[in-house]
Amino acid sequence: MREIVLINITGEDRPGLTAALTGVLLQGGVNILDIGLAVMHGTLSFGILVDIPDNEVATQLLQSVQSKAHELNLQARYTPISEADYQHWAEGHGDQRHVVTLLSRQITPEQLQRASAVISQYGMTIERIERLSARVTLDAPVDKSRAAVEISVRGEPSDVQALRADFFALSSELSVDIAFQKDDLYRRNRRLAVFDMDSTLIEAEVIDELAKAAGVGEQVAAITERAMRGELDFRASFTERMALLKGLDVSVLEEIGASLRLTEGAENLFAELKRLGYKTAILSGGFSYFAKQVQARLGIDYVFANELQAVDGKLTGVAVEPIVDAQRKAELLQELAIKEGLQLEQTIAVGDGANDLPMLALAGLGVAFRAKPLVRQSAKQAISTLGLDGVLYLLGLRDRQARA
Known part of the structure; x- marks a missing residue:
């Protein structure tokens, strides 16, 4: 019986980790279903969703991954995924994607929290958050600094006009610009x-x-x-x-x-x-x-x-x-x-x-x-x-x- 497992690896980043970890997966005919990697301030967060042919191979494989992670001074965590849950996730691949961009001199927890709450309120799910602006020094003048965060979301808002109105109200209250756009072909193809x-x-x-x-x-x-x-x-x-x-x-x-x-x-x-x-x-x-x-x-x-x-x-x-x-x-x-x-x-x-x-x-x-x-x-x-x-x-x- 097949096993679908989400493997999460965290720890200090350094060259060669991806090759070392994926090298362990060469055994047993494993199929990679999804993968994502991010590094923030030198800390690695690596997720890989794998389809393993049978239980026996799965047990041996996950032990090998754990051993390799320990050898590399990393932490490994496993989450079993049911076939039904995976199928539901896969069927959502065609869902509409949008991008919410927050612009300000400084991004605060309140700005991010309240924008995220609006996203959730209108039935969308956050898939990724990334910083677009450059790193700033701690003593940089606020009036000269720039901060931009891009939030990738999945789903269609239940009421797009109401969502825009809520974002506008937040913008006025919290001194942050909030842009809401479809993440389509045209967004990066304007001329x-x-x-x-x-x-x-x-x-x-x-x-x-x-x-x-x-x-x-x-x-x-x-x-x-x-x-x-x-x-x-x-x-x-x-x-x-x-x-x-x-x-x-x-x-x-x-x-x-x-x-x-x-x-x-x-x-x-x-x-x-x-x-x-x-x-x-x-x-x-x-x-x-x-x-x-x-x-x-x-x-x-x-x-x-x-x-x-x-x-x-x-x-x-x-x-x-x-x-x-x-x-x-x-x-x-x-x-x-x-x-x-x-x-x-x-x-x-x-x-x-x-x-x-x-x-x-x-x-x-x-x-x-x-x-x-x-x-x-x-x-x-x-x-x-x-x-x-x-x-x-x-x-x-x-x-x-x-x-x-």
Whole structure:
């Protein structure tokens, strides 16, 4: 009679252990049904599920494994598995897989415990937890550190909308971003990334900076804030703000452009996307004059933004058509995907305002970056705790895989 046994080996890791332990299994026609190995801080955890032809062979084999483990100063534990339990496990091979990613400056036990509880509450099972972020020193400044943990789960959530709502509530309460994605073919096969510019790639709303120079800063900033929250139609608000800039001397553009700061993580993100073969684009309701400067700094492939019309060195205050508004951004994402021969599932879109929501909804991975609550809640995913390169963790990229 066959025996199905789960063998767990633990102890101090060193070279050659896997070869030594699996070498013991060469006897008796053993079939390996499943295997997993992890090393954390020099401690080995090695599991191997084996199908052994009969009881006599099983007894002898497990004694040999125990002897070899003792020789290597390791601990061995055996768990018999019934054929019915194994069959149930094997039939679950086709179950849907998802990935839950936790992003924060530091991952705490409470964040992990409560996220895990939500996963369980909606009928899913955790299969693996891995750290994506690099090791950090104990004295690293918290505001400069990055922590990312990826949780692989099995099963379909009983109520995906309620699950997302619970994750959103946890994110707000515990200062952690929680992303929930299908672990499918597209997740690691995306090839086009598009970005809003103002307050996404750069740490400013350029139209507000222009307004300050024109002496209408507070008036324009108030309109911008309401538009980004989704309280005003972007096209109408843009036209209204542009009219307030009428007469501004174009000489201020160079000064404002020189003062713009890239968002935390932008340079690292674009370096990695380029290394991975992505095409990138700016789809901005801001202005092409500044977008082309950002393009040059980050090596971006495409730029679509609004034009600043000037006559005799003064801005006319006219909104030049076509205006890059929410609908136009979504259209441009579709057009670029077609041009690059990609499915929309292979695209990434990142933005912070309500006018970014249509393109975030269309993209395979839509990320609200440091956005207002309404935008964060409406987008598929959100990053508020880390820099822009936190997007790489949502692709499953580990820091150790990144370019040095």
